[in-house]
Amino acid sequence: MKPCPSILLALILAITIPSTTFGYSPREDARVISEYKRNQDLNHAKIARDLVHRANWGALGSLSTDKLVQGYPMVNIISIDDSDANDNSTGRIHFLLTDLDFTGPDWQKDNKVTFLFSDEQTLRCKDGGKDPMEPTCARSMISGQVKKMDPSDSSYQPALDAYLKRHPAASNWIKVHNFYLCELEISNIFVLDFYGGPHKVSPSDYYAVSN
Known part of the structure; x- marks a missing residue:
């Protein structure tokens, strides 16, 4: 069974976004989401x-x-x-x-x-x-x-x-x-x-x- 795209996105964010120990970055969040979406659209x-x-x-x-x-x-x-x-x-x-x-x-x-x-x-x-x-x-x-x-x-x-x-x-x-x-x-x-x-x-x- 293929993992749900939303689960994959959550895993990517969890790995790549800095932890709250170092502060949350909305800009980094938006960048990762943008790159993830772009990757899904590549032919x-x-x-x-x-x-x-x-x-x-x-x-x-x-x-x-x-x-x-x-x-x-x-x-x-x-x-x-x-x-x-x-x-x-x-x-x-x-x-x-x-x-x-x-x-x-x-x-x-x-x-x-x-x-x-x-x-x-x-x-x-x-x-x-x-x-x-x-x-x-x-x-x-x-x-x-x-x-x-x-x-x-x-x-x-x-x-x-x-x-x-x-x-x-x-x-x-x-x-x-x-x-x-x-x-x-x-x-x-x-x-x-x-x-x-x-x-x-x-x-x-x-x-x-x-x-």
Whole structure:
């Protein structure tokens, strides 16, 4: 049986509000209640989708194949796009890779990668007076496998067109450095958007968000 929200609120207040020994603080009372209510209203799947759609890039972690740091985590900056032809969010994370860079050889040796997206990528945390490491500066860690897209597939050209619309410089990358279009096959999503630790979001819930 789930505990009643009012009981949960009472427990939170009892733990976080100073005791009468130190004096009652109406301001602290109001703050805790406000934060509790905000936490109840958070849609973690939608927050993950919004972070992806607003970002032009993500930090991508892979298991390194470079002989100097083989087996260590490697992090790379990767330009991404999740838009359809009308610039609406699809949640499908598309990106270009090349085998001349770190990530290309890494995923082909061990296809496990994680993207990190943060509200600080668009400076929303700084503008709101929040440090990037604070839990209220929302972030999402999206793990999965790299899927190299087939140019003959019907989804390929629309995805590439949308990507180049957001990243025009990429047209030169494809010609000169043999970049290829990829999509992340999502296996797990963690969202940290408030105090209390990360929330697990299923790929199905993530894709089901309507914008």
